[in-house]
């Protein structure tokens with residue numbers, strides 16, 4: 420088990436972190452948003468990201484979709500409601516999963532969305548079980564991204580679509596410069612776009628493409644900083660002063676790193692080859708990335 424999993428579990432188990440994601444991000448979609456207007460609510464922009472990613476998957480009614488690192492379930496519920504597909508939401512955080520299950524039941528979506536506690540480093544499903552796999556800003560937490568991607572490719576059916584977003588380092592960004600930025604997440608280093616491209620190609624995935632929306636990072640982190648500052652007094656009732664101070668120190672670092680072009684963000688998408696020969700190649704490649712997967716190289 421990559422040590423990153425312990426750090427991730429304790430990060431998302433924190434009442435402060437939970438309250439921050441609930442109050443400032445909207446408690447539904449906790450990933451970078453795509454903004455169309457200045458000052459747009461974080462939750463609206465974050466939902467737009469789900470819509471863009473979903474357009475890359477287009478799951479049909481009754482198809483099976485796996486969401487890796489599913490948070491509070493905003494993506495899973497959107498996919499189930501919009502497309503009528505069945506979603507397995509795999510997530511490490513039991514705290515988030517409890518809330519996720521409760522919201523699904525309240526909205527009558529528990530028949531379509533199954534919430535499973537587990538890790539994307541060891542996906543508890545057989546090869547080829549899913550028509551589509553997605554993940555939104557969860558791989559940044561991984562201490563073994565090759566293994567997580569190999570697992571995603573392994574459980575995809577031939578012809579199945581993969582789409583994910585992640586916050587990444589620019590190719591030339593020094594890892595030590597980004598360390599204080601990503602420290603809030605308990606993350607050591609980020610992947611880069613070329614790292615994901617190479618990994619996906621190495622797994623035999625086809626149609627690998629990256630919709631680069633890096634410019635959104637500045638908008639997103641400016642909005643998060645503004646919201647946190649504007650609501651500081653109210654937030655102080657649900658978030659400890661110590662964590663609020665940490666947030667108001669850390670969020671501007673994200674703004675600054677984004678402005679200086681040190682971070683990248685967007686939607687990767689790819690397809691597992693449909694042809695029998697190609698699919699076998701992808702399966703072998705996926706298997707090869709298993710337990711022995713190497714740690715992510717420092718960007």
Ligand SMILES: C[S@@+](CC[C@H](N)C(=O)[O-])C[C@H]1O[C@@H](n2cnc3c(N)ncnc32)[C@H](O)[C@@H]1O
Pocket residue numbers: 424427431447448449450487488489490491492493494509510511512515537538539540554555556557558560561
């Ligand atoms: C920034 S949140 C994004 C949540 C959700 N995808 C969304 O966009 O709203 C990152 C998520 O990744 C999950 N995660 C991190 N490492 C994981 C792992 N090894 N296996 C499963 N989930 C993981 C966390 O528990 C958290 O829910």
